[in-house]
Amino acid sequence: MGLSDSGKTLLFVRLAYSQYRQTFTSMKENVEEYLTSNDALKIVDLPGQERLRNKFFDQYKNSAKSIVFVVDSVTIQKEIRDVAEYLYTILSDPMVQSYSTPVLILCNKQDQPLAKGAQVIKSLLEKEINLVRVTKSSQLQSVDPSQGNNSTYLGKIGKDFEFSHLSNRVEIAESSANTGDDDTPADIKSLQDWISKL
Numbered sequence: 001m002g003l004s005d006s007g008k009t010l011l012f013v014r015l016a017y018s019q020y021r022q023t024f025t026s027m028k029e030n031v032e033e034y035l036t037s038n039d040a041l042k043i044v045d046l047p048g049q050e051r052l053r054n055k056f057f058d059q060y061k062n063s064a065k066s067i068v069f070v071v072d073s074v075t076i077q078k079e080i081r082d083v084a085e086y087l088y089t090i091l092s093d094p095m096v097q098s099y100s101t102p103v104l105i106l107c108n109k110q111d112q113p114l115a116k117g118a119q120v121i122k123s124l125l126e127k128e129i130n131l132v133r134v135t136k137s138s139q140l141q142s143v144d145p146s147q148g149n150n151s152t153y154l155g156k157i158g159k160d161f162e163f164s165h166l167s168n169r170v171e172i173a174e175s176s177a178n179t180g181d182d183d184t185p186a187d188i189k190s191l192q193d194w195i196s197k198l
Helices: 008-017 050-063 076-091 094-099 118-143 189-196
Strands: 030-035 040-045 067-072 103-108 170-174
Touching (some): 008 189, 076 103, 076 118, 103 118, 103 189
16 A cells, blocks of 8 residues: 555565566556465555545455555655555554554665655654644544544554554565666565565
């Protein structure tokens, strides 16, 4: 999951087929089996377009064993609000919360010179999700004052948002699917390692 153009489909192709393929903006999900040393898992690449993503998220969230949220490490500062709102929607989803679905925030495109590192992105996301949380809580109270701040409140009340405050495990890692060809190796080991621990 993640915004359009974050590199989700190329990561999916690199993971599923161990090769480079030219990819285009996804209009539907891509599904493939991925073999780990322990298991065969179904991996699903969901479209990142705003008008499509919620439909596909709703379709797959009940059966998701985990979620990989892909972030474009180059454009994160420009897209921080959209990324944080989308991630907030996922993390505050009642199904994700009740199943304590593990989430990996994968900071992609690390091969690019202007890419931000994982810890910088984590800090940016925590600060922005803190702002989104305040906005969403205020909107909820204005619609239904009896709901208070607890219905979709992420983290600890009275504390700035941190991923460590969530009931589900949230980890952050770096990757690069590269935009070259089969001769340009992808750096997706952190993703492969995380999946193998599920």
